[in-house]
Amino acid sequence: MAFEGLAERLQNTMKKITGKGKVSEQDVKEMTREVRLALLEADVNFKVVKDLIKRIKERAIGQEVMESLTPGQQVIKVVKDELTELMGGEQSRIAVSDRPPTVIMMVGLQGAGKTTTTGKLANHLRKNHNRSPLLVACDVYRPAAIKQLETLGTQLNMPVFSMGTEANPVDIAKQAIEKAKEEHHDYVIIDTAGRLHVDTDLMDELEQIKTTVKPDEIFLVVDAMTGQDAVNVAESFNEQLDLSGVVLTKLDGDTRGGAALSIKAVTNKPIKFAGMGEKLDQLEAFHPERMASRILGMGDVLTLIEKAQTNVNEKQAKELEEKMRTASFTFDDFLEQMGQVKNMGPLDDLLAMIPGANKMKGLKNAQIDEKQLVHVEAIIKSMTKKERQDPSVMNASRKKRIAKGSGTTVSQVNRLLKQFDEMKKMMKQMTNMQKGKKGKGMKFPFSF
Structure with a gap:
């Protein structure tokens, strides 16, 4: 499960306060100290932790808890509410253009899983929203990336638009949208080039594609296992491109969870999707409240029902x-x-x-x-x-x-x-x- 270490620490901390008929200021101080340590160990941004703990403490010592009939339960509700708010509050839904096709630019560094996530997103749109996406290979610097996208297209029985490695990525994106209009695709998902680190050439190219095709969404794909590095990358891309959302990959791995809990607070951009495994159907819409429930051991019945229905x-x-x-x-x-x-x-x-x-x-x-x-x-x-x-x-x-x-x-x-x-x-x-x-x-x- 995602956030395994963090979840275990927080659940053990919450257990100590759950059944209390009366919660003192000292109880709240001890609880928030343990929560703070758990979050810092999970690699959550220290400024984010400081603000979160301050809000939890103010509410937990406030009237809504102290005068409650079940103060222990009320404290846990406060922690859950604040974690939910930290990760974005409500689910941020994917855009739908008034004039199809809806254009999504996928950006990110090499190794984050951008090309695979492009295929997963296309599969999600078709399976859950009955959409007809066109995948676009714009990473002309890595023939393997084009081949990988074409292989994903074959596996998913989905069209891939490619002009090879010699064409200009801006021209590829532009022509792909014309192709999508002709063939009545309602989504165009552009797999752009990545780099090992953020550089000027990469950003200039991405800005040109953005200016030319005017995407409805720009999704940054980041590896949740890289912790605070993921947050730093998100800040850099957001400054240059004004992202519309983030997709976290490898959230099912042995990740400490810091990226998911920090990105929204640092960049003010919502987490739109989370990769929960390697298979092409293992991409989930990100629900902050459901994730907060899972972290605190309260379960996530709605996601379970959705999986069962699918x-x-x-x-x-x-x-x-x-x-x-x-x-x-x-x-x-x-x-x-x-x-x-x-x-x-x-x-x-x-x-x-x-x-x-x-x-x-x-x-x-x-x-x-x-x-x-x-x-x-x-x-x-x-x-x-x-x-x-x-x-x-x-x-x-x-x-x-x-x-x-x-x-x-x-x-x-x-x-x-x-x-x-x-x-x-x-x-x-x-x-x-x-x-x-x-x-x-x-x-x-x-x-x-």
Whole structure:
């Protein structure tokens, strides 16, 4: 999960104050001191931290908390509100031009993931907004960048406009827009040249493209793992180009989170999107409030629902619900569900979106090794159709054959069968709970 270290520190700090029926000034001082240290360790800009802590302290010691019936909860609300405001307050939506096509310029340094993000953004616009983008290869200095964009276009089944390495980038951008008008593309996404560092030649070229094509959006792509360097780069690009937004890449990595928490405050430009993985569908619209909730361990149900709606087949979901209700769920059904869940992203990230998951017995500090799911999949695929439909037919020789076919052991096969049986019982309990009966606790299934 993004901000893992920061999230853990802040959640531990919040725990100390949550259940307090009365919050003293000393409690607030201790809490804000720990929050300040956590943010500085996460590489958040020190001026940003100073201003944030001042606002939290003023509100936490103020009337709204001290006179509240649940002051501990109210303090956490203050911290969440201020973190949300720090990252932009509300989601900043992507522009739509009154006269298509909408033109987006992608800018940034080499290595930040600009070309890949260009493909991801095009995929996001088509998948979530039903748009028809045209990708434009304007990095004429690196043939590999043009080739990479063309490969992405092929993977996405999306057109790429290129004039090779000899053409002028300004002319390429200009002609691409004419092409988009002719072919009725409603978005043009221009992948511009990057450099290893900000220099005059790069900025002059980007300013010429900006002046010529008058983009509706200029997105700076920065690597979240570079911390304060990302903020410094954002400041430089913003001074020259007057950015309209920032796209953070590698927010799923072992990042300390400083860039995401500093960029908006330093540049006054919103974070528009966040890259949450390497796959072409792993680009999310950035929601400050949802991110603040995730950092504080409150979950992010709305993003989880959106992921499910995008990746889960509605008809199959209804059929599954019926099977769960009647306890007729089979290994074939489970295999199908595994595929849909895998499309939603890493399981650790999905768990982090469930409110209170970090406190649930069996899920607290759960380290989900996705390699284990590969073993589970291999075991199920080594079963015959009859065995998947009715695991009760399993005997010693069948289990031995399945273990050999899946590259696992008989004990692993036995464990899966036992856990599957427990899961079916759990489904029955959940159905009973919906009818008003009390069910038992649950363990996270399928861990080897």
